[in-house]
Structures are given as C-alpha cells and as structure tokens.
Amino acid sequence: MRRGFGRHCPACGEGRLFLAFTRVASTCSTCGLDLSHQRADDAPPYFTIFVVGHLIVPPLLLLEKFFEPPTWAHLMLWVPLALALTFWFLPRIKGAVVGMQWALGMHGFGGQAE
Numbered sequence: 759m760r761r762g763f764g765r766h767c768p769a770c771g772e773g774r775l776f777l778a779f780t781r782v783a784s785t786c787s788t789c790g791l792d793l794s795h796q797r798a799d800d801a802p803p804y805f806t807i808f809v810v811g812h813l814i815v816p817p818l819l820l821l822e823k824f825f826e827p828p829t830w831a832h833l834m835l836w837v838p839l840a841l842a843l844t845f846w847f848l849p850r851i852k853g854a855v856v857g858m859q860w861a862l863g864m865h866g867f868g869g870q871a872e
Contacts, residue, residue, distance in 0.1 A: 762857025763850045767791055775856065780849050782856060795866035796859055802852035809851070810843045 759768075767773040773788035780802070784794040818836055821827065860867045 759854045759857040759861065762853035762855070762860075765849060765853045767793075768857035768860035775853050776849060780852050782852075791860075792866075793856070796856045797865045798852050798855045798859070801855050802848060805851045805855070806844055806848045809847055810840055813843060814840050 761771040762768050762775060764771075765775050767775055767786040767789060769791045770786060770789035773783075773786035773791075775782060775786075775793070777783045782793050782796055782798075785792055814836060818832065821835075822832070859865050
C-alpha cells in the first residue's frame with residue numbers, strides 16, 4: 759500500500775502506476791506486472807472524501823467558533839484548500855487501494871481467474 763500511495767508499482771516499487779492523473783497503466787513499465795484487471799472503482803473517491811472532510815471540518819468549525827469570519831472568507835479559504843487536498847490525495851489513495859488489492863491477491867492479482 760505504501761508503494762501504491764507513492765504512485766509506484768505495488769510489486770517492484772519502481773515503475774509508474776498511473777499513465778495520467780488517476781488512469782492506471784495496463785502494465786508496469788519496469789517489472790511487467792499486469793495492472794489492467796485492477797478494480798478500485800468507488801473506493802478511492804470515498805476514502806478521499808473521508809480524509810479531506812476530517813482534515814477540513816475541524817479547523818473550519820474552530821475558526822467559525824473563535825473568530826466568526828464572514829462567509830466570503832470561509833469560501834476563499836476552505837474551497838481552494840479542499841480542492842487542493844482532494845487533488846493531492848485522490849491519486850495517492852487510489853494507488854494505495856491498488857496496492858492493497860495486489861497484496862491481498864484480489865481482482866486477478868492472485869493468479870486465479872475471477
């Protein structure tokens with residue numbers, strides 16, 4: 759999972775896991791691991807929302823409680839921060855999910871047919 763979080767092949771840790779932002783490569787360019795059958799589906803966005811929400815909401819509530827800034831200040835601070843965190847975490851979490859699938863032999867990584 760650590761290799762996947764770093765956006766590297768879960769088997770060798772060298773090759774790139776993604777061709778684009780979150781498009782998984784069909785094979786590892788270094789070790790040749792077949793990645794075409796991975797099925798991360800809805801898990802990465804769900805976990806990303808969970809993590810980003812837990813990072814954004816507590817400071818947002820504390821700021822509102824102690825300083826009571828206007829709404830525009832909240833929008834100027836929290837919307838860009840939430841977007842930046844989402845775009846940073848999403849490919850890393852998807853990589854970790856693919857790494858977990860590889861480690862557990864799920865979705866064709868185990869060598870047997872589904």
